[in-house]
Amino acid sequence: MLEIWGRPYSSNVIPVIWTANELGLEYTLQLAGGSFGKLDTDDYALINPNRMIPAIRDGDFALWESLAIVRYLCDRYDAGGLSPKDTQTRAIADQWMEWSASKAFVPVIHLFFATVRTQPTDRDPYKIATLRDEAHGALSLLDRHLTDRDYVCGATFTMADIPLGCVVYRYFNVDVDRPPLPHVEAWYQHLTERPAYRDHVMRHFGTTPDEWAALEKACASEGVN
Numbered sequence: 001m002l003e004i005w006g007r008p009y010s011s012n013v014i015p016v017i018w019t020a021n022e023l024g025l026e027y028t029l030q031l032a033g034g035s036f037g038k039l040d041t042d043d044y045a046l047i048n049p050n051r052m053i054p055a056i057r058d059g060d061f062a063l064w065e066s067l068a069i070v071r072y073l074c075d076r077y078d079a080g081g082l083s084p085k086d087t088q089t090r091a092i093a094d095q096w097m098e099w100s101a102s103k104a105f106v107p108v109i110h111l112f113f114a115t116v117r118t119q120p121t122d123r124d125p126y127k128i129a130t131l132r133d134e135a136h137g138a139l140s141l142l143d144r145h146l147t148d149r150d151y152v153c154g155a156t157f158t159m160a161d162i163p164l165g166c167v168v169y170r171y172f173n174v175d176v177d178r179p180p181l182p183h184v185e186a187w188y189q190h191l192t193e194r195p196a197y198r199d200h201v202m203r204h205f206g207t208t209p210d211e212w213a214a215l216e217k218a219c220a221s222e223g224v225n
Contacts, residue, residue, distance in 0.1 A: 004056050
């Protein structure tokens, strides 16, 4: 059985869990990282020598790095579907997945930490506004790309939508004033209609230390998916 190592509210683990559920795969969630520990064990080092999450074990095969895992699962279990068959479409999917990590994720996750993960009394309005503008600037490029298509690679949902779908959920759910992104917003609405997205991406991510502790407790109670 497929094993996924990580926490289901970690920004790098969520795309992997969404992918597995989008594909209808059976898997075991091995809680690791944060208060769950396990990353410093010799056994985990055999799975991921970086001692970070996520990682997977699929039978005797181990793999780490979030986007590599998403690609692997789509290639192995849905070639020609979530993993585009056409070489050029596949290249476009790869392009936007790489762009998501290099351009979109960084300002959005920093905005997330500057708001959700920072107590209200400690928040820096200038920093938040700067990060919001950087995030909007990056996502404006995606907005232009989506002008004449429903999904990142065209008319159908592919693996290209997965990392970006995780990014925009956080962007649209932090408490800041956002300029409009009409095409990204329409695409986001398409994503919210997918059960696996609603169940595994659209999760409350907590705003206080107590809420984070409650998340970890709830996460532990989930055990095996």
